[in-house]
Amino acid sequence: MTDWRAVIIGFLVITVLGIIGLTLPGVxxxxxGLIGGFVAGYLAGGGIGRGFWHGLLAGAFxxxxxxxLVALVVGVVGWAGGPVGGLISGLAGIxxxxxxxxxxxxxAIESALAGALGGLLES
Known part of the structure; x- marks a missing residue:
C-alpha cells in the first residue's frame, strides 16, 4: 500500500530544494532529488522495496x-520575443x-535509489 503522506512530503522536499537549487544548476x-527520495523512503519505511517505490513516486512527481517549469520559462521567453520568438518557442516544443x-x-531513478536507502535505514 502506498503511503501518500511520505510521497507528498518527499515531493515537497524535492520541489523546495529544487527551487533553492536553481542557484547551483544541475547539482x-x-x-x-536525492534528499527528497531519501525522505520519502525513510518516512514510508518497510525496507528497500517499499523505500524504492515511495522514492520513485516522489521523484517522478x-x-x-x-x-x-522548464516549459513555462521557455514559453514566457518565446511570448516576450513576439511572433518570431513564438515560432522559435513553438519549434523548440519537441x-x-x-x-x-x-x-x-x-x-525518479535517483530518488528511487535514495528512497531504497532511506527505507533500508528506517527498517
Whole structure:
C-alpha cells in the first residue's frame, strides 16, 4: 500500500530544494532529488522495496514539476520575443518535451535509489 503522506512530503522536499537549487544548476536539482527520495523512503519505511517505490513516486512527481517549469520559462521567453520568438518557442516544443521527460526519469531513478536507502535505514 502506498503511503501518500511520505510521497507528498518527499515531493515537497524535492520541489523546495529544487527551487533553492536553481542557484547551483544541475547539482541543486540532483541533490534535491536525492534528499527528497531519501525522505520519502525513510518516512514510508518497510525496507528497500517499499523505500524504492515511495522514492520513485516522489521523484517522478518532482520531475514532472521541474519539466513544467522548464516549459513555462521557455514559453514566457518565446511570448516576450513576439511572433518570431513564438515560432522559435513553438519549434523548440519537441526539445522541451524531451528534456522534461529526461528530467522526470533522472529524478525518479535517483530518488528511487535514495528512497531504497532511506527505507533500508528506517527498517
Amino acid at each position: 541543486g536539482q540532483l541533490a534535491a 518532482g520531475g514532472i514539476v521541474a519539466g513544467v 526539445g522541451i518535451l524531451a528534456v522534461a521527460i529526461l528530467i522526470s526519469f533522472v529524478m
